[in-house]
Amino acid sequence: MRIFSFLGxxxxxxxxxxxxxxxxxxxxxxxxxxxxEIRAADSRGTIQQGPYSYADxxxxxxxxxxxxxxxxxxxADDEQTKNPLYRPYFNSDxxxxxxxxxxxxGSGVIISPQGYVVTNNHVIAGADSIVVALRDGREAVASVxxxxxxxxxxxxxxxLPDLPDITLAPTDQLRVGDVVLAIGNPFGVGQTVxxxxxxxxxxxxxGLSTYEDFIQTDAAINPGNSGGALIDPTGNLVGIxxxxxxxxxxSEGIGFAIPTDLVQQVLQDLIERGRVIRGWVGVEAQALNPxxxxxxxxxxxxxxxxxxxxxxxxxxxxxxxxxxDILIALDGEPITDAGYSTMNAIARLKPGEEARFTxxxxxxxxxxxxxxxxRPANVN
Numbered sequence: 001m002r003i004f005s006f007l008g009x010x011x012x013x014x015x016x017x018x019x020x021x022x023x024x025x026x027x028x029x030x031x032x033x034x035x036x037e038i039r040a041a042d043s044r045g046t047i048q049q050g051p052y053s054y055a056d057x058x059x060x061x062x063x064x065x066x067x068x069x070x071x072x073x074x075x076a077d078d079e080q081t082k083n084p085l086y087r088p089y090f091n092s093d094x095x096x097x098x099x100x101x102x103x104x105x106g107s108g109v110i111i112s113p114q115g116y117v118v119t120n121n122h123v124i125a126g127a128d129s130i131v132v133a134l135r136d137g138r139e140a141v142a143s144v145x146x147x148x149x150x151x152x153x154x155x156x157x158x159x160l161p162d163l164p165d166i167t168l169a170p171t172d173q174l175r176v177g178d179v180v181l182a183i184g185n186p187f188g189v190g191q192t193v194x195x196x197x198x199x200x201x202x203x204x205x206x207g208l209s210t211y212e213d214f215i216q217t218d219a220a221i222n223p224g225n226s227g228g229a230l231i232d233p234t235g236n237l238v239g240i241x242x243x244x245x246x247x248x249x250x251s252e253g254i255g256f257a258i259p260t261d262l263v264q265q266v267l268q269d270l271i272e273r274g275r276v277i278r279g280w281v282g283v284e285a286q287a288l289n290p291x292x293x294x295x296x297x298x299x300x301x302x303x304x305x306x307x308x309x310x311x312x313x314x315x316x317x318x319x320x321x322x323x324x325d326i327l328i329a330l331d332g333e334p335i336t337d338a339g340y341s342t343m344n345a346i347a348r349l350k351p352g353e354e355a356r357f358t359x360x361x362x363x364x365x366x367x368x369x370x371x372x373x374x375r376p377a378n379v380n
Contacts, residue, residue: 056235057231057235058181058183058193058235060234061231061237062135063134063135063136064109064165065108065109065166065183065184066108066109066132066133067107067108067191068105068108068131068132069104069131069133070103070105071103071128072104072126072127073128104123105185106119106124106185106224106226106227107185107225108227109228110164110165111237111267112165113164115158115163116145116157116267116271117158118154119156119227120153120242121148121149121151121152121153122226123154123227124144124147124156125154130143132158134160134163140158140160142156144157145270146270146273146274146276148269148276150276151266153240155267166236166237167235168260168263169236169260171239171259171261174198174201174215177197177198178197179195179232180215180230180231180232181193181196181230181232181233182195182220183231184229185224186220186222186223186224186225187222187223188224194220197219198215198217199216199253200216201215201259203215213258213262214242214258215230215258216255218254219255221244226241226243228241238260240263241256241257242258277350278347278375279347279351279355280315280351280375280376281372282311282314282315282317283307283321284307284310285305285308286306286308287304287305288305288326288335292306296326298360302328303328304328304360305326305335306327307323307325307327309323314373315371315372319357319371321357321368322361325361326361327342327357327358328358328359328365330345330356330357331345331355333345346372349372352372354370354372356368356369356370357370
C-alpha cells in the first residue's frame, strides 16, 4: 500500500501531463488534425432596423398613380363581314361596314402638377380615346403629348386642378436587394400595391424594345400594371413597370421596369419637342465572342463589338469606319458587355457631338472620331 502510494502519484501525474501535451500538440502523434476556422458575427451588427410598414411611402406615391382606360374603334371591311369569326359583331341584315370597339386598361404616373402623365407606349398605342382615372375618383380625357416606341414610353396630358405628383429618384445607385414597391391597376381590380426587391439591374437582350436597360424585380406585376410606378421605401419613383416574364400570363416573380434616369431623358424630349432626339452613327454591330476574338488574333477574353455593317453616307461611313473593324472602347470606356450599353450611350449623344471609337483593324489599334447626326426615323 505504501509502495503504491509512493509510485502512483508520479505515474498519474505523468499520464495527465502527456495527455495535455498531446492535446496541445497533436502533430507529435504523427497524425495531422484539421482546424476549422469559423468567424462569428458581432451580435450588435446582426440586427438591422427596417420599417415595419411601407404605408408612409405608399401614402406619398399612390395618389400620383392613375388608371388608364383606352378605347379603339376598329373598322371592319366587307371581307371581314363575310368571315364567320366576325359575324357576331355585325347585323346579318345589313352587310355594310360596321364598327368594333376594343377596350384595354393600364396604369400611369403623374410626374408633374401641370398634368403630365408617363405610361407605356403599348398601353395607349392606336387608341382613339384615353381616359385617366385618379385615386381620388376624378377622371379626365387625356391627350397624347408624344410617344417613343424604341423605349416603350408615352407621355399624356390631362387638365385638372390640384393634381398630385411624384418625386423621381436617380437610379444609378440602385443595388440588387433594395426593397421596392409596385403600384398599379392589375386585372382592373383597382389600385394595388405589391412589395419585393430589386432582383437585377441593367437587364437587356430581352427583345422588349430597341433600347433596353431594365430594372428586374420580384414585386408582383400583372396585366394592367403596365405604366405603373415602381417606388423605393421612401415613396420616390425609381421605375415605370413595363413587362413580365410569364408562362402562365400572371406574375411569376420576374418583372421589368424602365429606370427613371431613362424615363427623364425621354419625357423631357417628348414634352419639349414631341419626339426624342437621338444620336446616330450608322453602324450595325454584333458582340465579339471568344471564337471570333481568336480568329482576329485577339485574346479570347477580349470584349468588343464587330462592325458588321455601315449605312452608306452615314457618319460612320464618312469618318472611315469599315465593316470588320472591332470596337473595343467608346470615348475611352472599354466595351464590357454585349454592346447594349454602348449603343445606348451613342443614342444619348446629341446630333453634332463627337464620339471617339477605339478599334482594332488589321492587328493595329487606332482611334476614329465620328460626328453624330440625328437618328433617322426609318432606321430600326
